[in-house]
Amino acid sequence: MHVDMNVNITKxxxxxxxxxxxxxxxxxxxxxxxxxxxPVITFEDGFRLYKRACLKQATLPALKTRVSQIRRFxxxxxxxxxxxxxxxxxxxxxxxxxxxxxxxxxxxxxxxxTARLAASSGTALEVQMASLLTNFGLxxxxxxxxxxxxxxxxxxxxxxxILSSGAKSPMMLRSPRAMLHIARLLGIDDPDFMENMSHTxxxxxxxxxxxxxxxxxxxxxxxxxxPDQ
Amino acid sequence: MRTERKRYVxxxxxxxxxxxxxxxxxxxxxxxxxxxxxxxxxxxxxxxLTQYDETNGTGILQCNEKTLEHxxxxxxxxxxxxxxxxxxxxxxxxxxxxxxxK
Numbered sequence: 495m496h497v498d499m500n501v502n503i504t505k506x507x508x509x510x511x512x513x514x515x516x517x518x519x520x521x522x523x524x525x526x527x528x529x530x531x532x533p534v535i536t537f538e539d540g541f542r543l544y545k546r547a548c549l550k551q552a553t554l555p556a557l558k559t560r561v562s563q564i565r566r567f568x569x570x571x572x573x574x575x576x577x578x579x580x581x582x583x584x585x586x587x588x589x590x591x592x593x594x595x596x597x598x599x600x601x602x603x604x605x606x607x608t609a610r611l612a613a614s615s616g617t618a619l620e621v622q623m624a625s626l627l628t629n630f631g632l633x634x635x636x637x638x639x640x641x642x643x644x645x646x647x648x649x650x651x652x653x654x655x656i657l658s659s660g661a662k663s664p665m666m667l668r669s670p671r672a673m674l675h676i677a678r679l680l681g682i683d684d685p686d687f688m689e690n691m692s693h694t695x696x697x698x699x700x701x702x703x704x705x706x707x708x709x710x711x712x713x714x715x716x717x718x719x720x721p722d723q
Numbered sequence: 724m725r726t727e728r729k730r731y732v733x734x735x736x737x738x739x740x741x742x743x744x745x746x747x748x749x750x751x752x753x754x755x756x757x758x759x760x761x762x763x764x765x766x767x768x769x770x771x772l773t774q775y776d777e778t779n780g781t782g783i784l785q786c787n788e789k790t791l792e793h794x795x796x797x798x799x800x801x802x803x804x805x806x807x808x809x810x811x812x813x814x815x816x817x818x819x820x821x822x823x824x825k
Contacts, residue, residue, distance in 0.1 A: 518737060519812060627802035631758055665739050665808035672799035672813060679759070679796045 495696050496521045496670045496688075499570060499592065500546065500622055500658035503528035508664075509543070515664035517541060525570050525658075533569045533706055544699065546570040548594065554583055565589045569702050572620060575602050575644075585612035588713070591698055592618050595644050596660060597625035597637030604644035609651035618694055619648040622660030623668070623676055642681045654694045655682065728788040731773065731823040732795065733815045736780035740807030745775040745782075751804050752784075755797040764793050773820065783823055791816070 501512055501524045509528065516524050523542035535543040547568045551557040557573065557580055565571060572592040573584035576599075584590040585608045593612060595602055604619060612619070621644070625637040648655050657677050661667050668676065674688050684690065704710055709717040736748065743751075749772045757765045768790040775782035786794045798811045817823040 515737065515810070519810070626800055634758070663739070663808060665737065665810045666802065667810060668799060669812045672795075672811060675792065675796040675799045675813075678792060679800075 495523070495692050497523040497525060497542075497544070497692075497695050497699070498659050498661070498667060499525045499620060499656055499695060500548075500572070500594070500660045501526045501667070502660065502662045504662075506530070511664045512661070512667070513537070513541060513543070515667050519667050519669040521667070521670070533567065534703065544569040546572060548572045548574065550574060551580075552576075554579055557583070561587065561589050566706060569699060569706070575604060575608075578605055578608065581605070581608045582611055585609075585617050586615055587617075588615050590617055591702070592620040592656065594620045594622060595641065596622045597640050600636070602640055602644075604647050606647055606651060609647050609653045612648075613652040613654075616654070616698075618654040618656045618698070619644065620656045620658055621645065621680065622658055623673075624660035624662065624666055626676065626679075627666055638680065645681050649682075654690075655687075656691055656694060657682075727769075728818065729769075729785055730788045730791045731783055731785050731817055731820050732791070732813055733783050733823045734781070734798070735812045735814060736782070736801075737810040737812065738780060738807050739809075741805075742777040743804050743807055743809065744777055745772050747804060748772065748775060748782075751801055752794070752798050755800055756793060759797055759800070760793045764790055768794055770794050783820065785820075788818075 498521055503509060503512060503526045506528055525544040525546040527546050527548055530543060530545050533545045545568045547564050549557055549560050551560050570591050572594045573590050574594045575581050584593060621641050626634055657673050659666050659668055670688050677687050753765060768786045770786045773783040773785050795813055801809050801811050815823055
């Protein structure tokens with residue numbers, strides 16, 4: 495199961511173009527930031543669109559409020575890596591799925607403490623490769639440096655890593671095999687990286703789908719039978 | 724002395740914009756290869772576009788086996804060539820051109 499976990503679609507009318515390109519690339523689904531009706535939309539051929547929220551709140555109280563407001567309406571909750579305080583809270587909170595690294599800001603980096611917290615709660619590091627496609631030369635080397643350092647820290651802490659496109663246009667989508675080559679550039683030498691990444695994504699999506707069902711109450715607690723059934 | 728092994732890669736270049744000709748595509752892949760990995764890798768790669776159909780974007784490239792990974796990484800990071808947005812998709816790799824054409 496190959497899903498691009500971060501596609502920035504601004505207008506719903508762009509969705510068919512992205513879906514067509516994703517199918518050409520051999521992807522099975524896209525996680526989109528655009529406002530779609532349901533957390534998951536399944537097409538006739540099995541292709542899926544997942545609703546994703548990227549929370550860019552600047553303060554911790556605002557971020558906490560937003561996470562609790564939005565969690566039951568989206569499949570993926572992502573928090574960009576900015577301040578250590580926000581990153582550590584997000585890494586430790588099971589409602590946050592991804593800590594995002596875009597490679598644009600100089601202040602972005604993953605700390606060892608954050609990586610350890612994330613590894614224990616199952617939060618994954620998301621590396622957006624859009625900055626590698628749009629930049630060239632020194633600007634790209636700066637992004638590669640940020641990515642390689644953070645990936646090394648995540649790997650040593652046992653934090654799962656996900657590579658996403660961060661695509662703003664359909665041509666920014668990449669096939670799973672092209673992603674594997676880009677992953678190697680970023681210091682991921684695991685030959686089974688794509689399989690492991692697919693497994694992490696599949697597990698994350700199936701867990702979240704269960705959490706979004708009406709029968710889910712809390713971790714380990716679900717309604718299995720109702721008297722009226 | 725053992726000769727260096729070649730690798731052939733069948734690929735498809737998706738595009739949004741005017742077609743890219745063979746020479747322009749080869750230049751862009753080499754430029755990206757040079758920027759990412761340096762002159763030694765470009766020299767050792769012996770990268771060459773064996774076939775390329777600019778209308779449908781399909782083609783075959785050849786390179787040295789040892790630099791295959793570098794060449795495919797450089798090609799995968801192509802995004803904009805002149806005014807055309809592109810996405811490179813490697814399809815099949817083989818040691819002979821006959822096998823890669825199948």
